[in-house]
């Protein structure tokens with residue numbers, strides 16, 4: 001099993017949520033998308049949340065990470081008791097300082113080179129230019145893009161773009177890393193690079209990596225698999241990951 005670092009006042013748990021309920025108004029009625037979800041994740045674990053499209057995975061990530069306020073329930077994360085009791089400014093600061101995000105769509109700035117994409121985030125965090133450049137280079141080397149640092153997104157493949165997004169995320173050394181369908185726009189080979197990097201973020205950086213996906217092929221890398229369906233957790237299983245697993249191409 002991977003090494004588990006302990007940070008913050010909630011001990012082994014990097015994040016713990018209780019009773020999350022989220023409803024959306026549709027016309028005159030509400031649909032309940034999270035129906036009382038209890039969730040936790042540990043440092044050093046790759047926690048996989050699997051479920052079909054529409055089961056509430058992205059909504060759960062948003063509620064856990066301070067992006068979307070739940071209607072009921074609470075989230076304790078790192079040193080924070082009840083994240084949603086904080087002011088919006090403090091929630092934003094918590095996210096900036098502690099959370100990394102990897103989405104399906106990469107979210108890169110078209111005009112910036114790979115190096116600049118990563119540096120921009122670090123400068124936001126208050127690093128000076130030289131230090132931001134040093135850390136950004138190291139993060140890009142780590143994801144195997146040492147020779148692609150000066151390329152813009154239009155000059156990069158899908159897999160390379162996702163690796164830039166991961167470098168940007170890892171350069172912050174986030175304690176909480178949220179990945180929402182990180183491989184779904186990628187072929188098998190690039191998907192494998194990405195899931196291996198997420199595995200390493202947990203094992204080598206000690207991050208609590210929370211990866212939501214409907215792709216069952218990613219299970220091989222996980223320490224824990226939680227199934228969600230129709231806004232409810234169905235089961236929660238601990239397993240031994242296989243970091244050397246291979247992801248066959250699905251195209």
Ligand code: ADP
Nearest residue numbers: 024025033051052053054055056057058059060
């Ligand atoms: P998943 O990520 O598992 O595919 P989501 O969390 O994105 O699921 O969505 C769960 C359900 O909530 C879906 O039925 C979706 O249509 C609905 N939903 C998500 N966001 C909104 C919103 N802003 N307004 C109304 N319905 C929403």
Ligand code: MG
Nearest residue numbers: 057058059180
């Ligand atoms: Mg989703």
